[in-house]
Amino acid sequence: MKPNPSPPRWLDKLLNWLVAPHLREEVLGDIHERYTLRMQRLGERRARQTYWREVLAYVRPRFIRRKPNQYPNPSHTDMLRNYLKIAWRNLTKNKAFSTINIGGLAVGMAVAMLIGLWIHDELSFNNYHQNYGRIAQVRERGIREDGRRYSNTSLPYPLATELKTSYQRFFKHILIANDPEEHILTADQTKLTETGRFIEAGAPEMLTLTMLKGTWAGLQDPHSILLSASTAQALFGNADPMGKHVKINTDMDARVTGVYEDFPHNTEFNGIKFLAPFVLWTSVNPWVKEQQWNNWFLSVYVQLQPGIDFDQVSALIKDIELNKIRNLEGAQKQVASQPQIALLPMSRWHLYGNYYEDDKGPVQMVWLIGLIGAFVLLLACINFMNLSTARSMKRAKEVGIRKAVGSLRGQLVGQFFSESFLVVGLAFVASVLLIHFSLPWFNDIAAKQLTFRWTNLYFWLAGLGFILLTGFVAGSYPAFYLSSFQPVKVLKGTLNSGRLVATPRKLLIVLQFTVSVTLITGTLIVYRQIQHAKNRPIGYDKAGLLLVKQKTADFKGKHELLRSELKNTGVVFDMAESRSSTTGITMWNGGFSRRGTGITCPNGCGTLPVSTEYGQTVGWQFVAGRDFNRAYSSDSAGFIINESFAKLLSLNNRTRTGKETAASLVGETVTWSPGSREARTYTILGVVNDMVALSPYESAIPTVFFLEDNYNWINIKLNPQVSAAEALPKIEAVFKRLIPTVPFDYKFADQEYGAKFAAEERIGKLASVFAFLAILISCLGLFGLASFMAEQRTKEIGIRKVLGASVLNLWGLLSKDFVVLVLIAFLLATPLAYYAMSDWLQKYEYRTELSWWIFAASGAGALLITLLTVSFQSIRAALMNPVKSLRTE
Amino acid sequence: MRRSDLGEFEEVVLLAVAVLSPKAYSVVIAEELERETGQTVSTGAVHAALQRLEQKGYLRSELGEATPERGGRRKRLFTVTALGGRVLNDVRSVRNRLWERIVPQTILKWS
Structure with a gap:
């Protein structure tokens, strides 16, 4: 018999791979034996032919399925699962601890994420525009008379034309626009008052408007x-608005050539409800093009050509204005301010677009809030670390046993990290829920429209990073500290963790309370400052004062008629017209002199035309002299000045006749010759208290009032006996009858005045929320620690009680430690808060004092809260029956 | 007894194991069945049936000696367990009873 030729190799290999290892031997043996038998009987060819069928018969799950290993191969996930199980058991065993831990961390994370969203919103301001990186606004930078550097967005008309004629090659667009202003839009019967801008035709393309109807070319027609x-x-x-006729105010006609998506909340152009061609505006305001270098009233936006950067162009256009005005008659003052033209890139508009260049308020605000967010998160992490280490004694035995059984240190580190990741993961879920529910409320306070980015991949990546970071930071201390125990010592019970653990724990508490006390103090001071400014005498009576803006020329010449009709309704006490509203100054001038000596207004003086009854209407408070009176025609050459202006007069005069009182100024004459009008001499009729027209935090502006028919506002004082709800319809009816072309829009002076506090009140609210959260988180931590301490000292307390200690004694014993820590924190926080807040107050001219009692109050408050928190635990421990506590083992 | 427990092929294989005992393993069983039925029977099918029977407890197996034609691999030898013997007996008696009750003239004629 010749040696056995083996069956096809590759089929064997296939079977070897296919059949489960424990069956390989018998299966391969079987088919080889069968092959040999077949070959002997039928010959090699037939044997080979049937062989593959034999092989196929083994291709069935029964032979392929691998036998489960008798000794399972432990993988990483098995151990991790065990870690998580142990972690979960630990969490559920100490429910109070776990709630404090997870709740505190969740609040901290929610705050940090909210702040993250807020900062993202602040930093992504104007991102909506696709040419974001290429757009800039042209600004004039210079130095004011008072030495402060300014950066102005209002520019003179010749500057814009100069840019266009000589520098066009650098720019893709140079667009002139007027300031955003309210205009009346009339379509058929519908009248609306909307804020809009007149801007040149390239605007839609430069701003990459999202056109819902029409195209970017929509502004090219002058009547569009x-x-x-x-x-x-x-x-x-x-209805389809395309091609419809719209009247702007009463003098401009346009057809709708497009509809754009509203500018989103975080853009500079938010609130601009319509855009119309600049040429349409100049066609009815021909004076615009006649203006020279001494009238600043336009905005200029540019988009750079590709490949050119902002600094390059800024350097080239720097001296345009200076070169033009250097030799101009009467422009010495303007030259002295060293005006320089510069481009401010769009990315810097929101945070660096202040008028005062050195005022870094908005950026500081972003960093400050960011810092607070980081601190609140840090507080929450500290809690976690504190509570974990505090419980280390309980876990020490576990660690000892794990080590004795063969755990490596790395595995224990892994265990504690997985525990902290579990807790942080749970806290993250909770914080996402928290954010979801608190976002509308937060938006309300912060005046934002933040949205939670559920679908944003980056958000979830950031969230994951957040979990990892927090889990690592919060878990590192317990992980590395607990895993370093020596099993022998732990199991023998000689591990003395007292001092060693307590010191960092104490440090952490001090840090926590330092932050909390600083925040409390800061909040108190912000509120004090707001209250201080609110209590400032404002110099007029804003209650029941209605302000109506004269938006079109239709109001002209109707003063007497309007006044008598309004008074006839019986709901109006009086009515007067004025150039500015009571909450603004819209006419600034200088050029005053008295007996030949010039009077310098440091930053310009307010010069406000008013009608005769203005004083009665707004409730002027006279220091000296009298109000305007219709009986004296000579009053048209009379001034009523405010106290600040009176001070200015006496200041300038001190060298000559000594100090002057307000009363002695009445009857004096002042010559006023601003460049733009004829010089005239005015008699001072009266002196009134300063009116707070601009910021309530700044000193009042020296202002003169005089009679001149040059008004923009109507002031209406309601009859105090009539409610506003009753009066308004009657007043509206009068306006509708006399000036039918203009919708009746009004403002309440007290609301307008209140709006001046909005920014500070927002800071105050935000600060108080954060301070509250910080103290809440700190207290949670303290509560947990105190309860742990009480538990640990159960035996000691029992023995002390047996030996005769009173409840008060024990309460003092348990609370003392914490009180000392909070006192240290207070000592650290006070200078910190003092430094930060006095710096903050520096930017307000009219500011509150940092009195000692604010610091004392916040310290006392923190102490009280601490005592309350700790006492709950310490009194409970002190009241415990010593029989019970000594029996526990 | 539960007849569904034992398929037809399984029954034949079980019988073959009883016949070839104590040297019954899949190759000789397959060969035997081929010879008896005249059909091709693959060792894979027999092996699968043997495993099923062993799971049900009708067979017991152990590893036997190796031979050169098997490439030095050992074979798995099967023997019928007591339970297997009882099942076979049960099946047989059912069949016998049925056969005995067939009236002689109605016996089906074939061939």
């Missing part, structure tokens, strides 16, 4: 208008 979607809806309802 682009409406925002909301305005189009308000004007035309669901």
Whole structure:
């Protein structure tokens, strides 16, 4: 018999791979034996032919399925699962601890994430525009008379034309625009008052408007208008607005050539409800093009050509203005301010667009809030670390046994990290829920429209990073500390963790309370400052004072008629017209002199035309002299000055006749010759208290009032006996009858005045929320620690009680430690808060004092809260029956 | 007894194991069945049936000696367990009873 030729190799290999290892031997043996038998009987060829069928018969799950290993191969996930199980058991065993831990961390994370969203919103301001990186606003930088550096967005008309004629090659667009202003839009019967801008035709393309109807070329027709979607809806309802006629104010006609998506909340152009061609505006305001270098009233936006950067162009256009005005007659003052033209890139508009260049308020605010967010998160992490280490004694035995059984240190580190990741993961879920529910409320306080980015991949990545970071930071201390125990010592019970653990724990508490006390003090001071400014005498009576802006020329010449009709309704006490509203100064001048000596207004003086009854209407408080009176025609050459102006006069005069009182100024004459009008001499009729017209935090502006028919506002004082709800319809009816072309829009002076506090009140609210959260988190931690301490000293307390200690004694014993820590924190926080807050107050001219009692109050408050928190635990421990506590083992 | 427990092929294989005992393993069983039925029977099918029977407890197995034609691999030898013997007896008696009750003239004629 010749040696056995073996069956096809590759089929064997296939079987070897296919069949489960424990069956390989018998299966392969079987088919080889069968092959040999077949070959002997039928010959090699037939044997080979049938062989593959034999092989196929083994291709069934029964032979392929591997036998489960008798000794399972432990993988990483098994151990991790065990870690998580142990972690979960530990969590559920100490429910109070776990709630404090997870709750505190969740609050901390929620705050940090909210702040993250807020900062993202602040930093992504204007991102909506696709040419974001290439757009800039042209600004004039210079130095004011008082030495402060300014950066102005209002520019003179010749500057814009100069840029266009000589520097066009650098720019893709140079767009002139007027300031955003309210205008009346009329379509058929619908009248709306909307804020809009007149801007040159390239605007839609430069700003990459999202056009819902029409195209970017929409502004090229001089009689066109682009409406925002909301305005189009308000004007035309669901009808197609394209091609419809819209009247702007009473003198401009336009056709709708497009509808754009409303500018989102975090853009500079938010609130601009329509755009119309600049040429349409100049066609009815021909004076615009006649203005010279001494009238600043336009905005200029540019988009750079590709490949050119902002600094390059800024350097080239720097001296345009200076070169033009250097030799101009009467422009010495302007030259002295060293005006320089510069580009401010769009990315810096929001945070660096201040008028005062050195005022870093907005950026500081972003960093400050960011810092607070980081601190609140840090507090929460500290809690976690504190509670974990405090419980280390309980876990020490576990660690000892694990080590004795063969755990490596690395595995224990892994265990504690997985525990902290579990807790942080749970806290993250909780914090996401918290954010979801608190976002509308936060938006309300912060005046933002933040949205939670559920679908944003980056958000979840950031969230994951957040979990890892927090888990690592919060878990590192317990992980590395607990795993370093020596099993022998632990199991023998000689591990003395007293001092060693307590010191860092104490440090952490001190740090926590330092932050909390600083925040409390800061909040108190912000509120004090707001209250201080609110209590400032404002110099007029804002209650029941109605302000109506004269938006069109239709109001002209109707003063007497309007006044008598309004008074006839019986609901109006009086009515007067004025150039500015009571909450603003819109006419600034200088050029005053008295007996030949010039009077310098440091930053310009307010010069406000008013009508005769203005004083009665707004409730002027006279220091000396009298109000305007219709009986004296000579009053048209009279001034009523405010106290600040009176001070200015006497200041300038001190060298000559000594100090002057307000009363002695009445009857004096002042010559006023601003460049733009004829010089005239005015008699001072009266001196009134300063009116707070601009910021309530700054000193009052020296102002003169005089009679001149040059008004923009109507002031209406309601009859105090009549409610506003009753009066308004009657007043509206009068306006509707006399000035039918203009919708009746009014403002309440007290609301307008209140708006001046909005920014500070927002800071105050935010600060108080954060301070509250910080103290809450700190107290949670303290509560946990105190309860742990009480538990640990159960035996000691029992023995002390047996030996005769009173409840008061024990309470003092248990609370003392914490009180000392909070006192140390207070000592650290006071200088910190003092430094930070006095710096903050520096930016307000009218500011509150940092009195000692604010610091004392916040310290006492923190102490009280600490005592309350700790006492709950310490009194409970002190009241415990010593029989019970000594029996526990 | 539960007849569904034992398929037809399984029954034949079980019988073959009883016949070839104590030297019954899949190759000789397959060969035997081929010879008896005239059909091709693969060792894979027999092996699968043997495993099923062993799971049900009708067979017991152990590893036997190796031979050169098997490439030095050992074979798995099967023997019928007491339970297997009882099942076979049960099946047989059912069949016998049925056969005995067939009236002689109605016996089906074939061939």
